[in-house]
Amino acid sequence: MEFCDECGSMMKAEDDLWVCGSCGNKQPKDPDASFVVTEGQEETEIVDVSDAQDRGLPTTEVVCPNCENDRAHWYMQQIRSADESETRFFICTECEHRWREDDN
Missing domain, CATH: 2.20.25.10 (N-terminal domain of TfIIb)
Structure with a gap:
């Protein structure tokens, strides 16, 4: 989960970007992070x-x-x-x- 650097709102994952639903700010995703997506839930980091x-x-x-x-x-x-x-x-x-x- 990421938060917008501009307004502090929670960002949503879209392809290779994090997109803020409030202000429209876009940030690239960290390519080294690992995530699991399950139906009906937000992305969560994998705990090693x-x-x-x-x-x-x-x-x-x-x-x-x-x-x-x-x-x-x-x-x-x-x-x-x-x-x-x-x-x-x-x-x-x-x-x-x-x-x-x-x-x-």
Whole structure:
């Protein structure tokens, strides 16, 4: 997500540009950034969680649904609109299975 340098409004992605819906300002997208687009949602940056332990992610006691290990690294990410709470993601310390808190 980008914000306009001219008026501070949220910009929308159009091809290789960020376009401000309020003032019409256009900025080129950063070619080094990675994004995921899902239907009905805004673009979000991909969180690189490879080598979670080396990146200093905190751990907690939670049971992995894949291997039943009782420890996992975790991080929070805003994936819905700003008025919704963040989602907590887990990475098993044993098998590196990934899941989010609301998965059942």
